[in-house]
Amino acid sequence: MSKSVKNYTFSLPIDLLSKIKHYSNKGRIPSVNAAVKEAIENYVKTVEKQNLYIEMKEAAIDPLFMDDLENAMNDFSHTDFEAIEDREKQ
Secondary structure (H helix, E strand, O other): OOOOOOOOOOOOOHHHHHHHHHHHHHOOOHHHHHHHHHHHHHHHHHHHHHHHHHHHHHHHHHHHHHHHHHHHHHHHHHHHHHHHHHHHHH
């Protein structure tokens, strides 16, 4: 993540903000800001994973991508067999 920060104003439901403040005051979380930051970071990770899943589904039906993938697998297939042989010798 970037070290630089920017202030941003947003709205939260009062009951949610009250809960976050309560946990901050009790020392359960470092601060309201830390809780919001962590929640947004987790949300972004989830969205990124979902996006990757969608992109992989799209790639799986892309003939050019699948041809490239098959060619790469064929190019390295001999190393796969070498690794299996090495493992069996141990």
